[in-house]
Amino acid sequence: MQKENQKPNFEFIALMAALMSIVALSIDALLPAIPNIGEAIKSVDSTDNQMLITMIFLGLGVGQLFFGPLSDCYGRKPVVYLGMLVFGIASVICIVAPSLEWMVFGRILQGIGLSTARTIAIAIIRDTYKGDYMARVMSFVTAFFILVPIVAPAIGKVILDAFNWQAIFYMQLGCTFLVGVWFWKRQPETLRPEYKIPITTHMFTDGLKEFLRYRETVAFTFVSGLVTGAFLVYLSASQHIFEDLYDLKDTFPYIFAGLSVSIGLSTFSNGKLVLRFGMRKLSFMALIAFCGNATLFVLLFWSSPNPSVIILVVFLFLQFFCLGFMWGNFRSIAMEPIGHIAGIGAAINGFVSTVISVPIASFIGNFVEDRVLPLFIGLALCGFASLAIFMVIKKTKRLVTS
Numbered sequence: 001m002q003k004e005n006q007k008p009n010f011e012f013i014a015l016m017a018a019l020m021s022i023v024a025l026s027i028d029a030l031l032p033a034i035p036n037i038g039e040a041i042k043s044v045d046s047t048d049n050q051m052l053i054t055m056i057f058l059g060l061g062v063g064q065l066f067f068g069p070l071s072d073c074y075g076r077k078p079v080v081y082l083g084m085l086v087f088g089i090a091s092v093i094c095i096v097a098p099s100l101e102w103m104v105f106g107r108i109l110q111g112i113g114l115s116t117a118r119t120i121a122i123a124i125i126r127d128t129y130k131g132d133y134m135a136r137v138m139s140f141v142t143a144f145f146i147l148v149p150i151v152a153p154a155i156g157k158v159i160l161d162a163f164n165w166q167a168i169f170y171m172q173l174g175c176t177f178l179v180g181v182w183f184w185k186r187q188p189e190t191l192r193p194e195y196k197i198p199i200t201t202h203m204f205t206d207g208l209k210e211f212l213r214y215r216e217t218v219a220f221t222f223v224s225g226l227v228t229g230a231f232l233v234y235l236s237a238s239q240h241i242f243e244d245l246y247d248l249k250d251t252f253p254y255i256f257a258g259l260s261v262s263i264g265l266s267t268f269s270n271g272k273l274v275l276r277f278g279m280r281k282l283s284f285m286a287l288i289a290f291c292g293n294a295t296l297f298v299l300l301f302w303s304s305p306n307p308s309v310i311i312l313v314v315f316l317f318l319q320f321f322c323l324g325f326m327w328g329n330f331r332s333i334a335m336e337p338i339g340h341i342a343g344i345g346a347a348i349n350g351f352v353s354t355v356i357s358v359p360i361a362s363f364i365g366n367f368v369e370d371r372v373l374p375l376f377i378g379l380a381l382c383g384f385a386s387l388a389i390f391m392v393i394k395k396t397k398r399l400v401t402s
Helices: 010-028 031-040 051-074 076-096 100-128 131-145 147-162 165-186 203-212 215-245 252-277 279-301 309-323 327-365 373-401
Strands: none
Touching (some): 010 076, 010 131, 010 147, 010 165, 031 147, 031 165, 031 252, 051 076, 051 100, 051 215, 076 100, 100 131, 100 327, 131 252, 131 327, 147 165, 147 252, 215 252, 215 327, 215 373, 252 279, 252 309, 252 327, 279 309, 279 327, 279 373, 327 373
16 A cells, blocks of 8 residues: 555645645635634734634644544544534534634634544555655645645635625635545545554553654654744734734735745655655754744844834745745654554644644744744744754664664
8 A cells, every 4th residue: 555656646645735725724714804703703802813723723633632543443534524524513603603712612623623634634645655755745745735825815805805704614614525525536545454443442542652662753743843833823923913013914815825835835845855865854954944044033133123024024934935844744754653553643643743832822922912023032942942852863863773
């Protein structure tokens, strides 16, 4: 089943990207509508309204703990259908939510449902490919996946202007249904019968013990969480930064799209370069550049007011270009040794990285009020912490091999 040197199938890449893109669509299409939703549910604090973005990630993390192990028992496809059903129920709750508390509950439940799409897509890729070819497929999937964040805020704004914020949720439901039909028709089951794990009371604890056996898997799960947490600060605060601090409400979707292009370019480049240089070398070099770019911004604007929007966009563009060489590779490095427990492994990986990332985003996001400096301080700190873990693992591997 695993393909070590076969050229990735275009439809497979597009379908996996479509599965993962439901997540991005549910997050990014809502960004232009946050003030409107806040007004409708009588929540005027922009910091509180950031929970409409960050809390969906909490659901994404928690849901994986249930659906990942279930996919190792019953197969990948039935679990995806179950997750889509949960997502549909959650979307209805969001549409009729009378308060911030109900809206946050609906967003968390949306995340729980969507966790199947993200986790199972990664498990299917791991079922089918391994090694640097898995990293290559992951890069191409991410490159296609990035197309959604590029256009999602603009789509959300068009729908908002033409109808209302509730219509954005209806659009998400329609897209989820179409992807579900495509997945049902075209994607075969990838979990091999001999890899199915019967449901037992100790199934998850056994999977966790197996997961913890692999030091590199654990380390890069933490690294993924740190890097994702830094990015979530930007994702949750981007509407506040560009619309409130820079007064660019009309152009915000296009700035957001332009910055998403940087990640798409680098992930596509990673897919081309990973077989030549290897996923570890590429991601290590990108991590160094990630730390350097964030540190430079902090040094330049430590005691200065917010820079011009052009300077800010240039720094963010470079920051996210580095991310494209990191996300897919970090996840592939973590998943490489645990193909025999891909469902549970992807669930634990996703849950731990989310548990790390959401508090980081919530904590640092509270400081992004009148200045963007805290955003780059958070990027730098998370980057250097990730770099320290990376270097410890490299040194440990070198000692073991010698």
